[in-house]
Amino acid sequence: MSDQIKHECGIALIRLLKPLSYYHKKYGTWKYGLNKLYLLMEKQHNRGQDGAGICCVKSELDPGNPYISRFRSVEPNPIKDVFDKVNKPLKKAKRNNFDINDPEWAENNFPFAGTLYLGHLRYGTFGKNSIDFTHPVMRQNNWKSRNLVLAGNFNLTNTDELFNVLLNLGQHPKAYTDTVTALEKVGHFLDEENQLLFRKYKNEGYDNNEISPLIEQNLDIQNILERASKDWDGGYAMAGLVGHGDAFVVRDPWGIRPAHYYADDEIVVVASERPVIQTVMNLQEDDVQEIGPGEGLIIKKNGKISREMIRVPHKRKSCSFERIYFSRGSDKAIYQERKQLGRLLTPIVLEAVDYDYENTVFSYIPNTAETAFYGLVDGVRNHLVDWKIDQIQKKNGSLSDKDIKRILSFEPRVEKIAIKDVKLRTFIADDASRDDLVAHVYDVTYGVIQKDKDTLVIIDDSIVRGTTLKKSILKILDRLKPKKIIVVSSAPQIRYPDCYGIDMARLDKFIAFNAAIELLKDNGKESLIQQVYKKCKEQENLPKEEMVNYVREIYKPFTAEEVSAKIAELLKPEDCNAEVEIVYQSIENLHKACPNDLGDWYFTGNYPTPGGNRVVNGSFINYIEGKDARAY
Known part of the structure; x- marks a missing residue:
């Protein structure tokens, strides 16, 4: 994706099932869990660079000792900053001659020597980039079993409704965000569950000191999550810790946001992505399990692990952008799917170059499009097999050995055309100077394109806004003097806003939407714009369940x-000499390549939750009314 789009957050949870002394003896350090948490977060840094945070909960400390510790950072390298802060007390203790390698000393003196950890990486799609918006977030109480720590990869579309529910409960939330709303919603039912058990044991004659451990043992996390998430509309993979030592991860019933886990008799590990757990724990693909849509993974203080139904699963609509671009490409299935996305583009690309193999050069921008590029080249090679057979058969045995060798050795022309050499700082005030800097973000390889003769095919993951294409990529490619430039998107046209975690909330930012608007104007159908606006306004105050896209x-x-052709027209720079064509993946081929992840609302407008239709409705109203605001 040549346009930088902020997207998913990352979660990481560690639950050690043995005492710290066990890991010290077996692995040489009591920091085994903390080290694994660091690796899980570093291996997911692609999911969040706006902030990071970790929390540790200790379950066996005497009263009076702090048992929940948290550090968060929004520094330029937040993971490093967090762990530097975490380890600072150890360095000081070492200078004072304490045995920092002793697990017993660590557990009693070092805040992050525990058996339960939660980490988070933030990509901010909403709110300022400040500590206040950085997870994990906390809800504190003097009763251990009423303390709640929450971190998630989520966006809720109905924060307004949920906020009003909290008001009706008599609460006074400190902020109007889905994070605070989710925290307070879970916290409310956590309080209710505690109170219910307290009354139960009090009626049975137990005194207060006896009741607290009984509550901790019998707290029904499944019931709490069922009640709290009942009205949530959106995509979420949410992880939480309760102060006494219970932990959970809950996933939305459509499976929009990803979550995976691994468990053995020593450890439970949860992360957003499968290959991260494989790498950190040295596992095979089948060792790592997916938390199912609507499921909750619940880890009790006593180490009992269970998977419980929290919400009735709906038709699976896992985010296909995870497969196309966002997730790490080292996942076995994702790697194959990305190759298939490229391979399925072969017929339309070859048609676009008029099957002129000799005068076509294939390449990719950016580096994340490399896997789809391999698939495209595989597809071209397969077509070339038929071409070679045809060439040989046409000559009917009259070819010389030299001719046969030339035909059989013919391969697609593959080159590394563009390199993102440096990250230029484009903060110069005037737009003209800034655009000139943007145009130099990539360097090109000279001498591989035949001037005014070759067609250059460049594959990209997806084309969202098209800004980088217009202001940078097409300009630098044109310096090579190709006859034609074909930009190929391994994703379909992005037409509708996302509201489940990706920073794609405004319609006017999508080049496909702008192209459709221009086509309406070109074809005398501009009145349709106002007709759609009227329909959106008429349903503005309807319940989200009754709204239509x-x-x-x-x-x-x-x-x-036709939309693709208009996009090419809009994106072609004025001073570009080469012909420009834009080719997109089809919806049908997207589902062929990614059959298990059918979340395609940004391409089709088929939102899995009612809140999606409300968001697209509001986004269009904002566009017409000129409001620079999100629709949720």
Whole structure:
């Protein structure tokens, strides 16, 4: 994705099932769990660079000792900053001649020597980049079993409704965000569960000192999560710790946001991505399990692990952008799917170059498009096999050995065309100077393109805004003097806003939407824009369950090919000499390549939750009314 889009957050949870002394004896350090947490977070740094935080809960300390510790950071390298802060007391203790390698000393003196850890990496899609918006977030209480720590990869579309529910409960939330709303919602039912058990044991004659451990043993986490998440509309993978030592991870019923785990008799590990756990724990693919849509993974203080149904699962709509771009490409399935996305583009690309193998050069931008590029080249090679057979058969045995060798050795022309050499700081005030800097973000390889003869095919993960294409990539590629530049997107046209975790909330930021609007104007159908606006306004105050995505009507008069052609026209720089064509993946081929992850709302407008239709409705209203605001 040449345009930088902020997206998913990352979660990491560690639960050690043995005392720290066990890991010290077996692995040479009591920091085994803390070290694994660090690795889980570093291996997921692609999921969040705006902030990071970790929390440790200790379950066996005497009263009067702090048992919950947390550090968060929004520094430029937040993971390093967090762990530097965490380890600082150890360095001081070492200078004072304490035996910092002793697990017993560590457990009693070092805040982050525990058996339960929660880590988070933040990509901010909403709110300022400040500590206040950085997870884990906490809800504190003097009763251990009423303390709650929460971190998640989520966006809720109905924060307003949930906020009003909290007000009706008599609460006074400190902020109007889905994070605070989720924390207070879970916290409310955690309080209720505690109170219910307290009354039960009090009626049975237990005194207060006896009741606290009984509550901790019998707290029904499944019931708490069921009640708290009942009205949540959105995508979420949410992890939590309770102060006495219980832990949980809950996933939305559509499976929109990912979550995986591994468990043995020593440790439970949860992360957003499968290959992260494989790498950190040295595991095979089948060793790592997926937390199912609507499921909760619950780890009790006593080490009991269970998977419970929290919400009834709906039709699986896992985010296909995870497969196309966001997740690490080292996952076995994702790697194969990305190759298949490229391979399925072969027929349309070859048609676009008129099957001129000799005068076509294939490449990719950015580096994350490399896997799809391999698939495209595989597909071209397969077509070349048929071409070679045809060439040999045409000559009917009259070819010389030299001719046969030339035909058989013919391969697609593959080159490394563009390199993102440096990250230029484009903070110069005037727009003209800034655009000039943006145009130099990539360097190009000279001498591999035949001037005014070759067609250059460049594959990208997806084309969202098209800004980098217009202001940088197409300009630098044009310096090579190709006859034609074909930009190929391994994803379909992005037409609708996301509201489940990706920072794609405004319609006017999508080049496909802008192209459709221009096509309406070009074809004398501009009145349709106001008609759609009227329909959106008429349902503005309806319950989200009754709303319809009328924005689809903006695209309805045109084929995908017509929209693509208009996109090429809009993105071609004025001073670009080469012909420019934009080729997109089809929806049908997307589902062929990623059959288990059918979340395609940004391409089709088919939102898995009712809140999605409300968001697209609001986004279009904001566009017409000129409001620079999010629709949720």
